Every structure is written in structure tokens, then in C-alpha cells.
Amino acid sequence: MNKITVINPGLFSTFQDEGRENHQHIGMPVGGAMDKYALQLANYLVSNQTNEACLEMTLTGATLRFNFDTNIAITGGKCVVLLNGKQAKSHRTLVIKTNDQIDIQNITEGARSYLAIAGGFNLPIIMASKSTYIKGKLGGFKGRALMVGDEIEINKISKKCKRRRISRKHIPQYPQHVELRIIPGPEKDRFEWEGIKHFLCSDYELSPQCDRMGYRLNGPKIGQINNNADIISSAISFGTIQVPSDGKPIIMMADRQTTGGYTRIAQVVSADHHILAQLKPGDKIRFKEVTLNEAHQLYKKMKDILNKYQ
Amino acid sequence: MIKPTFHIAGDQAFILRFGQEIHPEVHKHVISYYHAILAMDLKGVTLILPTYCEITIHYDPLVINHNTLLKHLKAIDLKNLDDTDSVAKLIHIPVLYGGLNGPDLEIVARQNKLSTTEVINKHTEPKYLVYMLGFTPGFVYLGGLNKQISTPRKAIPRPLIKEGSVGIAGSQTGIYPIDSPGGWQIIGETPFKLFDVNRQPEVLINAGDYIQFNAINESTFNSIKTEVDSGNYNIEVETILLSHE
Incomplete structure (x- = not known):
């Protein structure tokens, strides 16, 4: 099974996609990614559908380990990203090898960073979405924020992931x-x-x-x-x-x-x-x-x- | 016949407002327009949400020009709304009143100088109009509580009210669809799940429906609960005629 293991979940990390726009008539909050611009860019970088769920990390990033070769990308709030201890770039496709560890540190500009993985996270689809709704304890991974030791299964990819990057002029600035x-x-x-x-x-x-x-x-x-x-x-x-x-x-x-x-x-x-x-x-x-x-x-x-x- | 006023709600929504009061006649217009707009099936309209006195219509401005949309909405003409009868769904909600399931039943009775039986009778008598859903998934905003059993909220809210709890807060009554903190006076519990992610559809009650509470005993409660847990419970739904007043 292809999976990631959570070494450190960060302050508050949940899976989010575009949310549940069409269930509001039953009182269901929409949820979904706070920053849908960053969500789409992250998915583009790993050749996913634009609305695939990403890991939304708040103020501090997560540390994750991979048990397979894959591609990931990080977008949104500016943060230092370490891949096996060496600095890696955000807003471009990153190549991950088996047993690699990614460490996303404090978010220094903006508040939320997004991690996308090629093929997407294998999470239940509830009301047309994989988004975590904390108050309802549903969606995402067990309806809650990530915890140390969580293991999340990753979907197999159907097509090879292209290596891509985001043009500098399309990366938003996050002033205070x-x-x-x-x-x-x-x-x-x-x-x-x-x-x-x-x-x-x-x-x-x-x-x-x-x-x-x-x-x-x-x-x-x-x-x-x-x-x-x-x-x-x-x-x-x-x-x-x-x-x-x-x-x-x-x-x-x-x-x-x-x-x-x-x-x-x-x-x-x-x-x-x-x-x-x-x-x-x-x-x-x-x-x-x-x-x-x-x-x-x-x-x-x-x-x-x-x-x-x- | 009430004509709506139109309001801009950001760059991707309009609001149609039919009044500013909680009233069945205002709401009848909301629901009738809601169905009329749904039936128009306009390309670029992404969401239509009815509330107490308004309908919010979301649209994609890259698919439909906002002036075109407004023109369509303003052309809706429901001439005979005032003197037509209409049908609605009446959903019967089984409730076990009092005891551990309704720890505040006696408070409600005492505050209103009634017996607990009288409170139950007054709570099960009306057909409550579902004005809208909101707050949490499956939470129904109901109109029609008998004033003789209205009771203020608790001074200190409970940290946890369990799913299925039936309560009174001021002149409102309602049911908690998921575990939540809250200050309502809890008078009973329903074994029926208002919101169930393992059921299609997840919520069986819609704005414009009516509900009525049916008092049940503990053994009925337990047998319904068993059916609910195994996914075999069918809630009782009746079609009623709403005659023009």
C-alpha cells in the first residue's frame, strides 16, 4: 500500500478540496480549502484534477514520510520546506523517493500551505467531497485534524506526473x-x-x-x-x-x-x-x-x- | 401576492426578499419562487437557497450575465399564489419524552405551570412548518410552537447535547441532528436520525415540509433505534393539503 506516515502533524492540518457547495439546503456547511487558488495550483503541479483534496496546513507545516516513489507540490503561504534535511522549493513539482521525509516548517508569510500528492489521498467521499468537517466529525481523515502516527493511503496514479512550476508572477504575495x-x-x-x-x-x-x-x-x-x-x-x-x-x-x-x-x-x-x-x-x-x-x-x-x- | 425586492449579495449572488418577518404567508412565497427558479433550470445558476424570508441565488458571472439573470428572475409571475391550495409533506418524528432522554421536561412544565403530560400534549399537537435548515447539517428551523410551553434557554449552556435531543428555546422548538453544545431545554429524544451520512439522501426533511412529534414509550424507542442502527427504519411521511385561509 502506498502511504504517507505523519511524523509531525503541524498545528492544525486537515484534508480539504472544493467543499460541499451543493448541500447547503440541508444546512451542511460548505467547508473546503480556505485558499482555493493555492489548492488549484498545488493540484496542477502534480497533474491532479483541479478539485482533488490537498492537505491544508495552518501556521506550522507537517512532517511526513513516504513509503513509495511519487510527486508532491507545496503552494500557498510561504514556508521553508526541507526534503531529507535539504531545502526544497515550493510552487513546483517535487520528486519523492521511497523513505524520503518532507518537513514543512513555520509559515512565515500567509497562514495556510497546501500539499498535493500525485493521484490524491485515498479518503472517503462524503456528500461529493473529501473535505474534513471538524464540527460534524466527518470527511477527510477520520473527521479530524492529523495526528502523530496517522497513515494515509495514496491513490495509484493512472498517468505519469509532468514536472511543472508556477510562474513567479502568478504566485501571490501575502503582506500583513x-x-x-x-x-x-x-x-x-x-x-x-x-x-x-x-x-x-x-x-x-x-x-x-x-x-x-x-x-x-x-x-x-x-x-x-x-x-x-x-x-x-x-x-x-x-x-x-x-x-x-x-x-x-x-x-x-x-x-x-x-x-x-x-x-x-x-x-x-x-x-x-x-x-x-x-x-x-x-x-x-x-x-x-x-x-x-x-x-x-x-x-x-x-x-x-x-x-x-x- | 407579495412581490420580492432584489438585492446584490456580492459578485456571485442575488437575494430575493419577500418580507422581514417569520410568517407562513411570506414563507409560502419563498418556497413557491424557489420551486419556480429551480424549474427554470438556468445555465450559470449554481445554487438556490431558501431561508425564512429570502431566496439567495448564486451564479457564475462568466456563464450568465448578471443583468440577464435579473431579467429572468424579475419575469417570474406566480399570479394565483394567494388563492390556491397546495400540498406538503408531513413527517412524523417519534419522541420519547422526559426521564434521562428529556431531563428538562419538568423545568418546562414548572415554568409554565403545567403538568408534564400537558407539555407533551401541547408539543405533539401542532404541525410545525419547516422554515429552513441551517446551523448544523439537518437542523430544522420550525415555526408553530404553542406559546404556553415556550421557555427561556438555560442560563448556562450544556457542553454537550446528544444527537436526537428535542428541545425548546424561547418560542422555538427543534431537534439536535449532531452532538453539539447548547442551551436549549431538552424535553425528549428521537431515535430517528435527522442527518445520517450513511443514508441517501442524508437529510429527509426540506424547507416547506411540516413535521409533527409523536410521543412514544421506551420499548418503541428501543425498537425504532435498532431499526435505525441497521438502516431499516422508514420514517412515516404523509401528504397533507394546505388549504387557503
């Missing part, structure tokens, strides 16, 4: 102060003018309360008319920004519930989701309003890049 473009949300009129001004003209900082479900932000209080932040529960999606009555925004992320009960001030545009996904506590955000047409153009530009890598 980012601009995120937004479109005003369905409850934009529920906010005080002062509140909207704060939202668009101040820096907001990621608090330590940020995980795969959502990011809580600190910054100037965003006031709402009559201090009423409640709505009748309605749909939310990746990048929805809700504001509870404390005036501190929350950005909804991959493992969010399907519905939310706070006013939706804005939505982060799709083209910036992969930047949003790589933020960590202490990073700062400045929001910038764009039009729907601008957001569509940005999305097309990003898709044109991704289309080169599939």
Missing part, C-alpha cells in the same frame, strides 16, 4: 496589511453613516478569534441605526461580512454555518478570497468598495490565470 475589495451588502442601509465611514476608512485587525469558520476583527465600532444588528436568519457565504451589535465585523469563512443572523454590511469580492484566506491574527485590512462590474472583471482576470493551471 492588505486591501480587500468589497461590494456593499443587502443590509447596507441599516448602518449609520458614521459606521460606514469607519468601515471604509479605517484599518481593521484580525483578532486571535479567527479560524476556518470566521474571522473576528478589531477596529472602530461600526454603528447601526437603533443599535439593531439582528436580521431574520438568512444565507451567508464565503466573505460575507456581518456586524453584531458590538460593532465589530466578522468575516465568514469556509466552515461557516449556512445561515447567519447579523446584518450583512458587505461581501468580499471573489477575486480577493484567496488573499482573505491567508490572513492571520494581527494582520490588518483596509476595505475598498468596488462596483459589481468591477468585481466581475477582477474575477475574470483571476479565472484567466487559473485556467493556465489546470
